[in-house]
Amino acid sequence: MFGPWLKNVVPGRGHGKPWLAAPFAAAFLWLTLSLAGAATFTASLDRDVVPVGESVALSLTFTGTSSQSAPSLPPIENLQIDYVGPSSQYSFENGKVNSSITHNFSVTPRRPGEFTIPAFTVTLEGQKLTSQPLTLKAIQAAAPSADAINSGSQLAFLRLLLPKKEFYVGECVAAELDVYEHSRVRNLDQFRLTAFPADGFSLGKMVEAQDHQAQVGNAVYRVIPLRFPLRAIKTGSFTAGPVTATAVVSIPSANRRRDPFDPFGMLGGGMEQKQLTLASDTETLQVLPLPRENVPADFNGAIGSYTLAISAGPTNVTVGDPITVRIQISGHGDLDSLTLPEQPAWHDFKTYPPTAKVQAADPLGLQGTKTFEQIVVPQNADIRQIPPVSFSYFDSDAKSYRTLTQPAVPLTVRPAGSVAMPMVLGQNRSGQDNAPPARDLIPNKQRLGGLVRLGPPLVRQSWFLALQGVPLLAFVSALAWRKRTEMLANNPRLRRQRRVAQVLRDGLIQLRQLADANKSDAFFATLFRLLQEQLGERLDLPASAITEAVIDEHLRPRAVPESTLAPLRELFQVCNLARYAPIKTRQELAAVIPKFETVLRELQNLKV
Amino acid sequence: MTPSRLLSLPRKPRCSWAIPAAGRALVASFPRSLCVVFCALICFSFSAAVRGDDLTAGFDAANKLYDGGKFAEAVAAYQNLAGSGQGSAALYFNLGNALFKSGEVGRAIAAYRCAERIAPRDPDVQANLQFARSQVQGPSLAPGRWQRWLSALTIDEWTFLTAAALWTLFGLLILLQWRPALKAALRNYVVTGALAALLLCACLGCALAEAAPARLAVVIARDVSVRSGPLDEAKSVFTVQDGAEVRVLDQKDDWIQVAADPSRIGWLRRTQVVLQ
Secondary structure, three states: HHHHHHHHHOOOOOOOOOOHHHHHHHHHHHHHHOOOOOOOOEEEOOOOOOEEOOOOEEEEEEEEOOOOOOOOOOOEOOOEEEEEEEEEEEEEEEOOOOOOOOEEEEEEEEOEEEEEEOEEEEEOOEEEEEEOOEEEEEOOOOOOOHHHHHHOOOEEEEEEEEOOOEEOOEEEEEEEEEEEOOOOOOEEEEEEEOOOEEEEEEEEOEEEOOOOEEEEEEEEEEEEEEEEEEOOOOOEEEEOOEEEEEOOOOOEEOOOOEEEEEEOOOOOEEEEOOOOOOOOEEEEEEEOOOOOOOOOOOOOEEEEEEEEEEEOOOOOEOOOOOOEEEEEEEEEEOOOOOEEEEEEEEOEEEOOOEEEEEOOOOOOEEEEEEEEEEEEEEEEOOEEEHHHHHHHEEEEOOOEEEEEEOOOOOOOOOOOOOOOOOOOOOOOOOOOOOOOOOOOOOOOOOOOOOOOOOOOOOOOOOOHHOHHHHHHHHHHHHHHHHHHHHHOOOHHHHHHHEEEEHHHHHHHHHHHHHHHHOOHHHHHHHHHHHHHHHHHHHHHOOHOOOOHHHHEEEEEHHHHOHHHHHHHHHHHHHHHHHHHHHOOOOOHHHHHHHHHHHHHHHHHHHOO | OOOOHHOOOOOOOOOOHHHHHHHHHHHHOOOOHHHHHHHHHHHOOOOOOOHHHHHHHHHHHHHHHOOOOHHHHHHHHHHHHHHOOOHHHHHHHHHHHHHHHHHOOHHHHHHHHHHHHOOOOHHHHHHHHHHHHHHHOOOOOOHHHHHHHOOOOOOOHHHHHHHHEEEHHHHHHHHHHHHOOHHHHHHHHHHHHHHHHHHHHHHHHHHHOOOOOEEEEEEEOOOOEEEOOOOOOHHHHHHHOOOOEEEEEEEOEEEEEEEEEOOOOOOOOOOOHHEE
């Protein structure tokens, strides 16, 4: 098992550092040698005498090893042996490692007598080891005598209460196991049933009922009732009990000293714990077969005492309409196992499997009401009634079969397609009103209603999804518009630049119109104003302050090329000249516009 | 638009027989392109009306079959109408009734569910669906409270509500961009609108997930053994009855994996269910 690990730590063979491998190898060698002591094998029981039904612990201990598997024990008649599990121990003693493994078994005798657990032979590391045989004596746990109980000397005892001694096979009754706890007992803990011999019967789940006080002899006991269903499953004479149990009780210590810090014993001081083995009396019971005479045809195994009620609705129907028949069986018996018998008279109806619901009146489910709901569908319009419903059971008290029958429920069945008649509810003979009619199908709709195209929903259609982009786009546009507005508001230079650009666009149109109209004065006045606007914006000066002088004062110092300055100067001079010698012809005015546009472009490209 | 251009229109346009005199007068006042669109709309409406008339006649005929007790024939007639690409809640409702009367509870539940998707608040549909469900024995998937709440509206209704909330929200946001001074006054409306839009988006997503195709199945056969694997030889895990509703978890070849509840999962044949 250490092979792969060693492979990595042995020098020269693995990837680890060689100086680390040496101490690990030494430790492993030491551990191996230390463990290699003489192996032993022992078997032991924790007790030699035990009441029937109570378990003792069998321990098979192997020393000198820690990997021995559990041996299989031979079957012993009337002795139940169950494997519990292993436990390992390691100890260091004088530098030597001792290891052992113990395999634990639970051994439970099923009848009184003396049992011998034979010697086992196992092979351990090449040695054959044999354990010693063990003897276990099983005694019958007996209920305490009446004198012992009446004297009040019993701290606790059990009583098995059965309602009857004679049963019929399949019958189910409520039985009770009472735990009596003496008033001296402060606490009863770890209560565990160890045996409940009841051949011929099956036990249901136990339910703890409300406890109460009872006077037995001269002592007062607290009685804890444990109720359970008891069902007879085969015929014959059987013995129930003794029921045995173990419990740990706490009682005040006889020689306790008064604790100054706990004068009333509230903190648990001065208490003594005792482990008790409890046993009840034995009861002899008879289980009889069900009589074979006068068995009703529809008897399906129900035993107890019951009543039957039936209701149905609606009772005015069309062929094919469902009718709900509600059948209630009330009484005492095993309600869970009750089934609705076949009703052969319902051949004119289509039937569906019935649903069932139990309303138990006691925690064991042996008293209450079981309600079946059966859907039946009339198949033709000749049906006039729901046939009588019958239910048969065996009354174990009267020792005879009984058949309960409810009368037929009148029905009005119309052919399909006929006009609905006013609904009349049927009544049973007991005079009880029928239950509210079961909800029926709501009739067909006569109008087709609004047609819808059976296709993907709107949200999966691309045009609709695209339409949802409209508000988003509008919002993005509004956001951009607002950002632009804010940017302009915070940047007067840019604002002027945009205003001047607009002025120039309008001015150029105006220039063309003036040239067409041959209005020389207005043309050059506009041209001069546009030059002022453009230069003023580029030089960040008031437009009114722009004259031809800015060429030498502002543009030339900023290294504006002469190719730009010369036409600009020429335009200024043309404007000045026009004031005194106006150009008369339309062509001459129109020829100025391209020059002006060229100058504007060059000015707009200037890096000033 | 000149009179000569108007005169250049065909004297008897396609489907002009569908346009009354007043309509033609109206057409005369529109540009030509609008006239074409108008004609197309009229033609479409008319053909839809013709189709609607056909469906109504077929619906009435199917109802007569049903009233005559010919449920199987009525089922066939309703199914024929449903296969036309158009349908209504009443059509599926009546189909469900006919299927139920034919003893096909599972298919009836599937039809009622179709009707419920078109008209989720129709009390008749709800009543018959509940009634059909009450006939189903054995394990079946019961819709939870959240699912019932989601199914109170159709997917398109959820879509309209969500779109309206989104449009309102963006409208408010646009108004804020246009009139920033209203920011303080509109803040609560914007927050409420955003929360409503978010919530409705989530609801729409959940409703879409619930209504996803092949998410639910209705068993249409009796005593169907749900098996531990997609094989006929696999062990039967539990049994479902006709009409049981199950959630579809997976599909493999001719088998689907279903869950009737978290502890009951298994495989059954695709032919034994109707996928919803």
